[in-house]
Amino acid sequence: MWKRILEYQITETTLQTKNANHIHGFLKAHGYSSAVIRHLKETGNGICRNGTWAHIHDPLMPGDMLTIQLTEDTSSQNILPVPLPLSIVYEDEDLLVIDKPANMPIHPSQGNYDNTLANACAWYFSQKNEPFTYRCINRLDRDTTGLLILARHMYSASLLSAMVARREIHREYRAVVEGLLPECGTVDAPIGRCEGSTIEREVNVENGEPARTHFKRLAHTTVPGTGKEYSLAALSLETGRTHQIRVHMKHIGHPLPGDFLYNPDYSVIGRQALHSYRLTFRHPITGTKMDFRSPLPDDMVLCHEFREAVSHQ
Template sequence: MIREFTYHITEQDIQKAPSGALLTIQGFLKSLGYSHSVIVSLKRTPQGIVKNGVWARTGDVLHASDTLQIRIEETLSSANIVPIPLPFPVVYEDADLLVINKPSGMPIHPSQGNYDNTLANAAAYYYQQKKEPFIYRCINRLDRDTTGLLILAKHSYSASLLSQMVANRDIHREYLAVVKGKTELSGVVEAPIGRKEGSTIERQVDFEHGDYARTIYRRLYCEGGYSLLSLSLDTGRTHQIRVHMNYIGHPLPGDFLYCPDYTKIRRQALHSYRLSFLHPITKEALSFTAPLPDDMRAFFTLQNIPLR
């Protein structure tokens, strides 16, 4: 994989340097979100950093009208990830990122007991078929049984930018969930979440030791003792939606931890429905949706449920 960028240095760029300081290549790259590790990698890449057609050092000074060319080259694929032909529904792909509609029952990372059934295995196979190297970089997390949209970065620079966007909450996510009972038309759950004592995975609302968590929900439809909710998160705690909905008395059916009712569904009824963000490189506004999965739609007889 090779990704090249060309920057034409302007007087405005020069003025971004700290007062009285010269603008170095390293300072310029850091201002664009290149991480330390990416810059180190560029130093080791043949023709990784070129100023005005000549190989350059990161400490070299930039002037207005200079041309800086950056070459990101990745020739190796992620080690120890076995390519397996698994579902890998690509919603969007360009030179910098992919958006995937993850199926249920698929962990995003290999772990003990999950070596060949993960999204990483599916990605490795997808790129093996294209005869292209690919380092697996999953940007946002979804639980094994949660379906829907997530982002994979295709190179180190886009990964650096996207990770920072996640930290700054610049990637906006909307979830759909089926919950038990008829909820209020809308509401906010503001309750701290912490690990349940004695469990490595289960979480609970814990006002004494938990971390601040806030979930906003809106009821889209209600039928037969179940509500379909749209939810957004102001925080990103583990199991946040599942714990908060259970806390207010509206758990997600099929949730093996918090509501093991498998009458209508065999997994927690949770779906990452929408992702909206600015493209990390082009700054184009992007927004993607993934249809409500059949096993969640089956709770309701109405075929065209309004999802907005």
Template sequence: MQRILKYIISENTTPVTILDFLKKEGFSRHILSSMKNTPNTIILNGERGFGRSVLKPQDHLIVTVPETESGENIIRTKMDLNIIYEDEDILVINKPADMPVHPSAGNYENTLANGIAWYFAEKGEDFVYRCINRLDRDTTGALILAKNPLSAAILSVQMKKRQILRTYLALVDGLLPDSGTINAPIARMEGSVITREVNFGTGESAITHYERLAAGKEYSLAELHLETGRTHQIRVHMKYIGHPLPGDYLYNPDYRRINRQPLHSYQLEFTHPTTGKVMLFTAPLPIDFISAFYSNPLK
């Protein structure tokens, strides 16, 4: 989706080239290269600007970020989407269970990407699917989509630098300790393309912090924070310390109270990619998660 940004250069700004200014604003090399090959993407004080043009205080700069990709190959599927927030740069969704995030073999029309493609087609807007924080198929909760190349570039950098703070809630078997940190590397299990395990020989660094919020007869309610983002990290780590998530078909297929792993992306905190404001979003817990916990009485 094309994005147009307008800047008024501050009185306190030291003269700087447009190219250096845009780099500081988070424009990636790929975006700057696409702008170079697209006419009229930079307008300085009403006239065409160039990367080496020097900006001075009170200059007016209009920048068009061109769309460089296409979302036409994603099949549009009508879905009821739970949108938490939307503006020109981001879309925050409360993802339900049993919904893959991306199309894959056997999942061509039932993914979040298909629903998003339909949503923007109905609005008459072009949209390229750019998911920032990925969730497993049965993991629910808050998920960020970038609506243009610039917001995607800036948010991706925040993810790599661990500046997007993610809070998860999960139900786990047994009485979880009050709090703790799991520092155990994770690798793909030999002979499987999906299942992961803790492996101190071949695994990649993985760190999870947890705190017990409440306890029931069978389950504990845990709050979890990730320092890393390995595949199935929470599910693998909780099994490793003897408190797996119930209903997890890979790591603990106990479906007595819930038929999928009760893991929820509860809260996301990050800096908005263009305004610089701190954003905080919370996704309400799904009914099956709540029911599973309260079906075993609190201690």
């Protein structure tokens, strides 16, 4: 069994928080979802006040010590542990930051039963003899490389998911795009499904969902032997639509090379040239500022200018 114990010293300030003068109100004020609270109620010593089991509606007084015990004793079902490459950038009791390689799906699916990030994580925690439920917070396409977050338990998953909804987890990407990209700009164009496809997206003014992408050109080159121009771009999103960067860059005439859906040109790279470069957010439990960066993968470094642009950031 795996445990995560959290302790809260109750003060006058605590009690002044809206509806936090009893345990249920306190937990709600601290982002505990109904599902997590139900789990705590069903866990022996899941909720204790001053070392003694407490009812969810018991009052709180200044000086009380509230102890929360989250437990996990089973792992995600139907995820086969497989010894796959797993680059862990950061790990603590509440979350992990992973640097995902190319050609690795996030979740198992038809045809991807034993080659996913979930399989790699299941193997990692099986070697530690720890149960692990797979909770991926920000998803990346199979061939997109770089940083993503996994929640270690249901409470951090609840907090991190709420942070995503409030846009408090900031993501910055790097992409190689065709042509000479303008120095900087914003693409503000709604995105929807292409008719007749469950996967492909397009800019759809009438039926699409709002989507906004900011971009900045970092470097530019002409690749020898191809005669084609390429730009290295920094991109950030105000929204998180499926394939947003890939669709928006194609929309303005600068598609990503190696993109099997939107620009299947593999002359300079064998997969979509997109990388999750930076993640910044507050730690969901401690509030500490977290800032992670991942180096540009070698297959996206098309020239010396690209390498120089990355090294000076």
